[in-house]
Amino acid sequence: MVLVEIKNDVGHYSTNEDGQKLYYMIDQEFKNLNTVEISFEGVSGLSSSFINSAFIELLNQYDFNFIKKHLKFTHSNKQINSLILSRFKFELSKCAI
Numbered sequence: 696m697v698l699v700e701i702k703n704d705v706g707h708y709s710t711n712e713d714g715q716k717l718y719y720m721i722d723q724e725f726k727n728l729n730t731v732e733i734s735f736e737g738v739s740g741l742s743s744s745f746i747n748s749a750f751i752e753l754l755n756q757y758d759f760n761f762i763k764k765h766l767k768f769t770h771s772n773k774q775i776n777s778l779i780l781s782r783f784k785f786e787l788s789k790c791a792i
Contacts, residue, residue: 696729696730696731696732696767697724697729697730697731697732698732698734699717699720699721699731699732699733699734700734700736701717701733701734701735701736701737701738702736702737702738704717704720705717705720708738708741708742708745709741709742709744709745710742710744710745711744711745711747711748712748713745713748713749714744714745714746714747714748714749714750714752715748715749715752717733717745717748717749718748718749718750718752718753721733721749721750721753721766722753722756724765725753725756725757725761725765728765729765730764730765730766730767731765731766731767732767732768732769733766733767733768733769734769734770735768735769735770735771735772735775736769736770737770738770738775739772739774740772740774740775741774741775741778743778743782746778746779746782747782750762750766750779750782750783751782751783751786753766754783754786754787759783759787
């Protein structure tokens with residue numbers, strides 16, 4: 696398992712560009728079939744732009760079951776969890792239509 700600490704490894708976590716940086720980190724590990732643990736320690740909230748670029752873009756390369764199996768979150772809070780979950784639900788509901 697590869698640990699990515701948002702505050703230390705990404706630095707900023709509000710823009711699309713920040714999210715893309717995290718996306719590339721995750722994508723490189725997923726290509727090697729590694730599990731990635733994202734630590735939100737010290738992060739109180741994220742923007743939807745960051746979430747979209749970092750996590751939702753993964754759906755263009757990987758199916759949701761793969762993502763769910765290989766992407767773990769720690770030191771999160773209710774706001775972060777709710778935002779990630781709602782964005783995935785929304786995107787997956789578009790695929791079901």
